[in-house]
Amino acid sequence: xxxxxxxxxxxxxxxxxxxxxxxxxxxxGEMSVPQAVHALLDFEAIPDAVDDFIAQPGFVNTTIRGQFxxxxxxxxxxxxxxxxxxxxxxxxxxxxxxxxxxxxxTGYTKIAGTLGAAEAARYxxxxxxxxxxxxxxxIEMLRExxxxxxxxxxxxxxxxxxxxxxLDGRTNTKAKPQENFAREIMELFTMGVGNYTEDDVYAGARxxxxxxxxxxxxxxxxxxxxxxxxxxxxxxxxxxxxSFPIYGDGGKxxxxxxxxxxxxxxxxxxxxxxxxxxxxxxxxxxxYRFFVTEFGAVNVNFVQRVASVFLRSRGDMKAVxxxxxxxxxxxxxxxxxxxxxxxVEFVVRALKDIGWIGFSxxxxxxxxxNMGQILYEPPDVAGWDTGxxxxxxxxxxxxxxxxxxxxxxxxxxxVSAVKAANASRTPDALLSxxxxxxxxxxxxxxxxxxxxxxxxxxxxWTGSDAQLEAKSSGLVHLIxxxxxxxxx
Amino acid sequence: xxxTRRQFVKGGVAAFTVTFAAPEFLTDVARAQGxxxxxxxxxxxxxxxxxxxxxxxxxxxxxxSRRPSIAxxxxxxxxxxxxxxxxxxxxxxxxxxxxxxxxxxxxALIQRTGYENQSRSHFxxxxxxxxxxxxxxxxxGWVGRYLDSLPSPVDPLVGWNTTGSLPHVLQARTAxxxxxxxxxYSFSSPNAGAEAAxxxxxxxxxxxxxxxxxxxxxxxxxxSRAAMDTLDRVASVATYRGxxxxxxxxxxxxxxxxxxxxxxxxxxxxxxxxxGGFDTHSxxxxxxxxxxxxxxxxxxxxxxxxxxxxxxxxxxxEDTLVLSFSEFGRRISENGSLGTDHGSASVMMAMGGRVxxxxxxxxxxxxxxxxxxxxxxxxxxVRYETDFRSVYAQVLENWLGTDSVRLLGGNFRKNGLAFV
Numbered sequence: 001x002x003x004x005x006x007x008x009x010x011x012x013x014x015x016x017x018x019x020x021x022x023x024x025x026x027x028x029g030e031m032s033v034p035q036a037v038h039a040l041l042d043f044e045a046i047p048d049a050v051d052d053f054i055a056q057p058g059f060v061n062t063t064i065r066g067q068f069x070x071x072x073x074x075x076x077x078x079x080x081x082x083x084x085x086x087x088x089x090x091x092x093x094x095x096x097x098x099x100x101x102x103x104x105x106t107g108y109t110k111i112a113g114t115l116g117a118a119e120a121a122r123y124x125x126x127x128x129x130x131x132x133x134x135x136x137x138x139i140e141m142l143r144e145x146x147x148x149x150x151x152x153x154x155x156x157x158x159x160x161x162x163x164x165x166x167l168d169g170r171t172n173t174k175a176k177p178q179e180n181f182a183r184e185i186m187e188l189f190t191m192g193v194g195n196y197t198e199d200d201v202y203a204g205a206r207x208x209x210x211x212x213x214x215x216x217x218x219x220x221x222x223x224x225x226x227x228x229x230x231x232x233x234x235x236x237x238x239x240x241x242x243s244f245p246i247y248g249d250g251g252k253x254x255x256x257x258x259x260x261x262x263x264x265x266x267x268x269x270x271x272x273x274x275x276x277x278x279x280x281x282x283x284x285x286x287x288y289r290f291f292v293t294e295f296g297a298v299n300v301n302f303v304q305r306v307a308s309v310f311l312r313s314r315g316d317m318k319a320v321x322x323x324x325x326x327x328x329x330x331x332x333x334x335x336x337x338x339x340x341x342x343x344v345e346f347v348v349r350a351l352k353d354i355g356w357i358g359f360s361x362x363x364x365x366x367x368x369x370n371m372g373q374i375l376y377e378p379p380d381v382a383g384w385d386t387g388x389x390x391x392x393x394x395x396x397x398x399x400x401x402x403x404x405x406x407x408x409x410x411x412x413x414x415v416s417a418v419k420a421a422n423a424s425r426t427p428d429a430l431l432s433x434x435x436x437x438x439x440x441x442x443x444x445x446x447x448x449x450x451x452x453x454x455x456x457x458x459x460x461w462t463g464s465d466a467q468l469e470a471k472s473s474g475l476v477h478l479i480x481x482x483x484x485x486x487x488x
Numbered sequence: 489x490x491x492t493r494r495q496f497v498k499g500g501v502a503a504f505t506v507t508f509a510a511p512e513f514l515t516d517v518a519r520a521q522g523x524x525x526x527x528x529x530x531x532x533x534x535x536x537x538x539x540x541x542x543x544x545x546x547x548x549x550x551x552x553s554r555r556p557s558i559a560x561x562x563x564x565x566x567x568x569x570x571x572x573x574x575x576x577x578x579x580x581x582x583x584x585x586x587x588x589x590x591x592x593x594x595x596a597l598i599q600r601t602g603y604e605n606q607s608r609s610h611f612x613x614x615x616x617x618x619x620x621x622x623x624x625x626x627x628x629g630w631v632g633r634y635l636d637s638l639p640s641p642v643d644p645l646v647g648w649n650t651t652g653s654l655p656h657v658l659q660a661r662t663a664x665x666x667x668x669x670x671x672x673y674s675f676s677s678p679n680a681g682a683e684a685a686x687x688x689x690x691x692x693x694x695x696x697x698x699x700x701x702x703x704x705x706x707x708x709x710x711x712s713r714a715a716m717d718t719l720d721r722v723a724s725v726a727t728y729r730g731x732x733x734x735x736x737x738x739x740x741x742x743x744x745x746x747x748x749x750x751x752x753x754x755x756x757x758x759x760x761x762x763x764g765g766f767d768t769h770s771x772x773x774x775x776x777x778x779x780x781x782x783x784x785x786x787x788x789x790x791x792x793x794x795x796x797x798x799x800x801x802x803x804x805x806e807d808t809l810v811l812s813f814s815e816f817g818r819r820i821s822e823n824g825s826l827g828t829d830h831g832s833a834s835v836m837m838a839m840g841g842r843v844x845x846x847x848x849x850x851x852x853x854x855x856x857x858x859x860x861x862x863x864x865x866x867x868x869x870v871r872y873e874t875d876f877r878s879v880y881a882q883v884l885e886n887w888l889g890t891d892s893v894r895l896l897g898g899n900f901r902k903n904g905l906a907f908v
Binding site: 167168171172173175176177178179180183187188193198201294295338340369370371372380381382385388389390391392393394395396397398400401404405407408411441444445446447450451453454457458470471473474476477478481482483484486487 | 534608609610611612644649652653654663664665666667668672673674675676677678679682683686687689690691693694695697699702704705707708709711712714715718719769770823824825827829830865
């Protein structure tokens with residue numbers, strides 16, 4: 001069980017991570033706020049050994065069918081990512097990876113339908129260190145660049161195998177330009193709808209003609225794979241004109257250039273989009289909603305400041321996130337618990353708060369689907385519908401029922417913890433214990449007394465093991481399933 | 489005043505202060521005496537349906553020439569006659585069930601529906617179709633506004649969304665439950681017996697709270713409350729099995745739940761179902777068995793046909809109107825990936841026991857002449873002939889019995905659209 005130390009550290013870890021394990025609270029709790037922010041930002045200093053702990057005692061379980069193969073089995077890849085969210089000592093890296101996954105939302109099913117299930121999992125989750133052809137899956141690329149340079153991420157995404165299938169870039173040729181990627185790179189990845197024209201989409205499609213896939217590598221030992229290729233013969237070499245500036249001098253036209261050099265067209269457009277003040281504001285607004293608050297109007301000052309750090313630093317996301325996490329808006333009292341948790345945030349935080357020993361992350365996958373979030377399977381390229389949209393009745397029930405599942409799973413351990421903390425003597429001692437362990441947004445009036453009444457509802461307090469099992473698990477179910485616990 | 493989504497969240501508290509009432513059950517006796525309710529099933533075909541592959545102008549020479557690899561051969565279409573412009577039309581060959589329903593006069597196809605400067609963005613486009621408001625795509629959904637216009641107190645099961653999250657069409661101040669799977673829509677507990685009952689009673693009492701001055705928290709409370717209040721009625725639907733049996737697709741299973749809710753008279757009036765995969769930029773494969781678009785048509789046809797026959801067997805067909813939409817149609821000429829890119833106007837379907845079936849509006853002339861008045865965007869896309877809001881207006885007035893001008897913010901009534 002986790003217990004509160006410093007409200008500010010908890011707030012920081014709910015946002016820059018997925019809540020806090022007891023050891024995380026102890027570690028960051030000894031730091032000042034700026035120290036903790038820098039420790040989260042400079043995560044390269046912390047060894048990234050978390051995947052080695054899979055299937056080791058003391059960690060959450062995974063469910064293994066034959067072999068655990070996250071690089072070729074999407075269910076295992078999902079398990080591994082949840083494992084990382086719970087146990088990584090680089091919480092901000094995982095949080096930013098999730099942010100980018102939603103931003104560059106790519107769905108597994110279409111890739112699997114095109115390339116087959118095992119190859120599709122590979123292009124999301126393969127790590128170069130273990131892949132026979134050193135393939136790096138999309139999410140691994142996003143993780144490596146979690147706080148890297150935005151322009152680099154955008155260029156990597158344009159060349160990403162899964163993306164080239166997802167938005168059909170692999171079939172973009174000069175005879176038949178493909179608009180899908182060109183539209184979404186402007187609408188969703190950089191500037192936002194309303195900041196480009198239909199003609200820009202057509203020009204963008206021509207810019208990326210020839211950005212296709214090749215299949216090199218020896219067939220033996222899994223070396224054969226798909227990867228980006230610039231196919232000069234399929235590039236439209238004519239000039240392309242946009243409604244917005246492409247070059248520093250305000251020029252809006254990418255001049256005609258020979259096919260051999262034609263890949264530069266796409267790089268010019270990516271550079272322009274990454275350096276655009278409109279992109280800077282679009283991203284700053286998205287970061288505000290993800291890290292600071294979803295309540296009330298977007299804070300214009302914040303957007304202005306973060307956008308200008310983005311532009312000054314030429315898209316250095318570490319500098320940008322330093323500004324976000326040290327901003328007065330982030331630390332304002334009104335920002336505490338002012339976000340609707342995403343399903344994975346809720347699930348991982350509940351496991352960190354309640355306990356994970358003896359629970360398999362595999363058993364969180366169906367509940368997560370019922371809550372509306374399947375990792376590697378955003379509903380479309382716009383990502384998940386967040387905020388209140390997470391809270392349909394069915395999804396709310398799924399959250400309450402997951403709280404029940406984990407409370408049931410941890411029943412016996414909850415009793416040991418209560419006894420060790422000497423919190424079993426009265427219902428109120430039990431209530432204090434668990435409401436400290438599962439921190440929520442301020443409770444609505446009367447909720448605490450409802451919980452207290454529940455503890456007294458089915459008979460006199462004896463403190464017997466049987467009663468402690470029933471009441472501890474019942475109370476944990478009610479707290480983690482409460483509306484207040486859903487806010488982070 | 490238009491209510492935006494942000495105001496909806498902010499103003500959510502007031503919405504949830506109403507007391508939920510017991511639904512008006514239509515008893516079997518009443519039904520036997522001929523009483524009818526009017527259920528609306530909104531069907532969203534997500535991704536942008538290539539309606540030229542669904543309702544096919546197979547005699548238009550440019551249909552085949554502009555789609556050399558994905559046109560359906562004229563000999564294979566299911567002929568459904570000619571429209572007012574004397575254009576011969578045929579359904580996709582896999583739509584055999586829908587063809588029968590068409591022949592029975594219970595399927596209306598409203599051609600070239602859309603709006604001026606139609607958005608080619610999936611997201612903005614869906615928002616516009618969902619709100620019926622191109623100028624304020626953040627507004628509440630058009631069906632949501634209808635639910636909000638019902639006399640309060642509004643029962644939380646008045647709407648039933650068969651997907652996991654709330655679609656924009658149903659965004660309202662009234663909470664609409666999301667019931668993706670009625671069997672999973674239950675309250676579980678780590679305990680059994682009296683302990684479990686005590687937890688449920690506590691959860692229900694807490695969910696009845698209405699937090700004051702905390703609209704976002706109140707919104708979560710509202711979902712919690714609506715969930716608790718609908719559990720038992722939804723459980724009664726979970727065991728429903730239609731006849732004939734439904735296919736094992738998500739779409740057909742959702743329709744089975746809809747039929748179950750109607751059959752068990754749980755009080756729902758508006759349902760939302762969806763079938764996806766219509767964003768066929770590549771390998772559209774219209775003709776091959778097992779091809780992408782062929783499968784889309786199979787899922788659509790088999791789900792709707794099972795639903796239609798099940799309702800007919802239960803004498804519920806006259807109570808039901810299915811209305812389809814998609815965010816846009818697709819480009820006329822195929823692209824280099826053997827698919828089609830985002831386009832403009834498309835075909836809407838209306839199906840039900842009191843539908844006046846047939847072809848409404850006229851098909852496009854596919855000639856690539858830039859002056860062709862039935863096309864737009866240099867004759868690349870189909871130009872709309874009937875504003876989609878005219879279709880909504882017809883449904884609002886002639887099916888739901890409400891004032892379309894107020895709900896749509898303007899008079900979109902159109903003559904010749906009496907499909908219901």
